[in-house]
Amino acid sequence: xxxxxxNTSDQPIYQQIYEQLCAQIVKGELRxxxxxxxxxxxxxxxxxxxxxxxxxxxxLERQGFIYTITxxxxxxxxxxxxxxxxxxxxxxxxxxQKDLAYYRGLGLSRQEMLELVxxxxxxx
Amino acid sequence: MKNLLYxxxxxxxxxxxxxxxxxxxxxxIPSYPYYVAFIYTCLAVFFVFLTGRETKDVxxxxxxxxxxxxxxxxxxxxxxxxELAQVLISVPFAILSVRINPNGCNPAGIExxxxxxxxxxxxxxxxxxxxxxxFYRTAYNAGRALLISGLAVMLYIVVAEGLVxxxxxxxAYLDTxxxxxxxxxxxxxxxxxGLYVLATWAACRKSVRLFEKVDL
Amino acid sequence: xxxxxxxxxxxxxxxxxxxxxxxxxxxxxxxxFIGRNGAGKTTTLKSILNLVHPDAxxxxxxxxxxxxxETACKQNLGVAFGGADxxxxxxxxxxxxxxxxxxxxxxxxxxxxxxxxxELDDAKRVEQLSAGMKVKFSLALAxxxxxxxxxxDEPTSGLDPISRDDLVELFQSLIETGERSxxxxxxxxxDLEKCAxxxxxxxxGQILASxxxxxLLEEYRLVKGPLALLAQADKTCLIGTKEHSFGFSALAKTAxxxxxxxxxxxxxxxxxxxxxxxxxx
Numbered sequence: 050x051x052x053x054x055x056n057t058s059d060q061p062i063y064q065q066i067y068e069q070l071c072a073q074i075v076k077g078e079l080r081x082x083x084x085x086x087x088x089x090x091x092x093x094x095x096x097x098x099x100x101x102x103x104x105x106x107x108x109l110e111r112q113g114f115i116y117t118i119t120x121x122x123x124x125x126x127x128x129x130x131x132x133x134x135x136x137x138x139x140x141x142x143x144x145x146q147k148d149l150a151y152y153r154g155l156g157l158s159r160q161e162m163l164e165l166v167x168x169x170x171x172x173x
Numbered sequence: 174m175k176n177l178l179y180x181x182x183x184x185x186x187x188x189x190x191x192x193x194x195x196x197x198x199x200x201x202i203p204s205y206p207y208y209v210a211f212i213y214t215c216l217a218v219f220f221v222f223l224t225g226r227e228t229k230d231v232x233x234x235x236x237x238x239x240x241x242x243x244x245x246x247x248x249x250x251x252x253x254x255x256e257l258a259q260v261l262i263s264v265p266f267a268i269l270s271v272r273i274n275p276n277g278c279n280p281a282g283i284e285x286x287x288x289x290x291x292x293x294x295x296x297x298x299x300x301x302x303x304x305x306x307x308f309y310r311t312a313y314n315a316g317r318a319l320l321i322s323g324l325a326v327m328l329y330i331v332v333a334e335g336l337v338x339x340x341x342x343x344x345a346y347l348d349t350x351x352x353x354x355x356x357x358x359x360x361x362x363x364x365x366x367g368l369y370v371l372a373t374w375a376a377c378r379k380s381v382r383l384f385e386k387v388d389l
Numbered sequence: 390x391x392x393x394x395x396x397x398x399x400x401x402x403x404x405x406x407x408x409x410x411x412x413x414x415x416x417x418x419x420x421x422f423i424g425r426n427g428a429g430k431t432t433t434l435k436s437i438l439n440l441v442h443p444d445a446x447x448x449x450x451x452x453x454x455x456x457x458x459e460t461a462c463k464q465n466l467g468v469a470f471g472g473a474d475x476x477x478x479x480x481x482x483x484x485x486x487x488x489x490x491x492x493x494x495x496x497x498x499x500x501x502x503x504x505x506x507x508e509l510d511d512a513k514r515v516e517q518l519s520a521g522m523k524v525k526f527s528l529a530l531a532x533x534x535x536x537x538x539x540x541x542d543e544p545t546s547g548l549d550p551i552s553r554d555d556l557v558e559l560f561q562s563l564i565e566t567g568e569r570s571x572x573x574x575x576x577x578x579x580d581l582e583k584c585a586x587x588x589x590x591x592x593x594g595q596i597l598a599s600x601x602x603x604x605l606l607e608e609y610r611l612v613k614g615p616l617a618l619l620a621q622a623d624k625t626c627l628i629g630t631k632e633h634s635f636g637f638s639a640l641a642k643t644a645x646x647x648x649x650x651x652x653x654x655x656x657x658x659x660x661x662x663x664x665x666x667x668x669x670x
Contacts, residue, residue, distance in 0.1 A: 059655075059656065061603065061607065062603075063603065087565075089417070089564065089565045089566075089567060090565060092561060093558070093561040093562055093565055096557065096558070096561065096583045096584060097583065097584070098419070098584060098585055098586040098602055098603070099417065099418060099419075099564070099586050100418070100586045100587075100601050100602070100603060101603055104603065176487075176490040176491050179487060179490060180487045180490075183483055183486065183487050184476050184479055184483065184484065184487055228475060228476045228477060228478070228479075229474070229475045229476075230475070230476070232440065232470075232475070233475040233476070235438070235439075235440050236438065236440075236463075236468045236470070237463070237488070237491045238459075238460050238461075238462075238463035238464045238466075238491050238492065239459075239460060239463075239491065240459050240460055241439065241459070385442070386442055387442070388435075388440070388441040388442055389435065389440040389441065
């Protein structure tokens with residue numbers, strides 16, 4: 050499990066944690082039933098508030114990425130391959146919509162956009 | 174309370190507390206106003222309160238798990254111990270003084286006899302009665318407390334010594350170290366002791382109430 | 390369980406008053422108590438401890454009313470007032486020897502560990518310590534009797550950044566078990582930016598906000614823009630507006646940011662929140 054927080058990002062900290070863990074779960078880096086470390090330990094390690102971590106965990110649970118066993122902790126939900134793909138697409142869609150709004154704001158046409166994607170996809 | 178007293182002796186003590194005890198030796202001086210030896214205790218008490226203020230003793234103590242009132246009570250007990258220690262240490266020197274100095278040789282004041290110790294307790298009673306409540310009204314103004322109670326003590330001594338010197342009847346009764354007179358002077362000692370207990374108790378009670386309202 | 394609850398605290402002075410101060414702290418969290426100098430942080434903390442006699446209000450420690458249970462309540466408290474240098478001529482070990490007697494739960498090993506962690510030599514006298522060392526010593530005393538609630542007044546001021554960072558880490562490990570809470574007042578808000586779960590913000594004797602830090606920070610945004618924008622903007626939505634020769638900056642509720650098209654909108658730090666909110670009447 051890896052979490053790298055950015056201070057300069059416009060995203061709230063809990064959102065950063067949520068997205069990074071989502072990505073790791075979707076990619077299968079975090080296996081099903083992997084036990085997440087206790088919230089308070091994560092808070093201490095990352096030097097952030099307990100409530101922030103709690104919020105990220107709650108969001109993960111609400112979206113079905115993890116499940117809780119009272120008294121034991123939180124675990125990565127066992128997701129089928131197609132479920133993982135579905136959740137991945139959800140994440141992508143959410144992010145893409147925001148980004149596209151930004152590009153539209155800059156006046157990019159669909160064609161220009163697609164050309165740029167073609168151009169930079171392999172050479173970011 | 175035991176812990177608070179331990180704190181008083183470990184942290185709030187002042188060197189004069191012990192140094193001034195040695196002034197019991199003054200009782201051996203053939204001609205001397207013996208009250209002086211005991212006035213120094215009042216000064217030592219003042220020093221304890223003054224350094225207490227400078228070392229933030231009150232705040233430190235108030236942060237400990239103790240009731241606010243106990244802080245005052247412990248300090249009163251400390252002062253009582255200082256005063257009683259001074260009296261007790263002086264007793265053997267008074268006895269020695271009677272042995273080496275002829276009776277009635279002290280033109281400077283009352284002889285160091287049984288009645289004198291009663292009067293000293295009376296003096297401490299007056300001091301405590303004024304000093305504690307004046308100090309604990311602010312828990313800060315030790316100087317004012319010393320000034321007022323010190324003046325009262327001086328006045329007390331002047332009146333006591335004046336009566337002994339000027340009124341022949343009182344002089345004959347009190348200003349003697351004759352063995353036969355000592356027994357007759359016991360009521361004075363008892364009265365002084367009684368007054369001391371009563372005044373110190375009242376002063377402590379009042380101080381507790383005053384200190385409760387003080388903002389530290 | 391609520392480790393601390395302050396309810397309707399009032400204290401009137403000639404030139405200053407605490408007005409109806411109320412907030413509470415659940416177990417397992419860190420609450421930052423912020424406000425500018427003289428806003429009433431220390432008076433509030435002193436009122437909680439009955440060092441200052443409040444005119445009205447109730448304090449509860451672990452659900453127990455403080456009034457009438459002073460001694461029992463204080464057993465569960467660890468208190469450190471920054472800048473308080475008690476008994477300058479006394480040795481640290483003597484002060485510790487006195488303090489330990491008052492706490493049945495005093496832990497000598499914990500005390501020694503803190504001395505080591507803070508690099509304190511307890512043979513030294515208080516007057517030989519630097520300001521930061523004094524803070525560390527009072528923390529060592531406050532932490533060595535397994536207190537459930539720590540009340541710390543300016544514990545990080547006077548400390549260098551490395552010591553402050555070490556302290557924040559210590560605070561977080563103290564609440565890791567979820568049984569302890571820490572209330573600490575400070576005006577170095579960057580320490581809170583890291584570790585605080587809740588923020589209580591006091592201004593001029595009144596609590597302006599007492600809530601989750603994240604939600605407080607989400608509530609406001611910094612708005613910056615050219616003066617022309619300010620001229621046509623709805624100023625009622627701007628908080629603590631500052632104008633300079635080349636533009637303006639202000640705080641606005643996040644929901645109101647849409648009213649300022651073309652303005653530069655960004656997250657505010659706690660410090661910025663304080664600066665702008667304190668300007669607003």
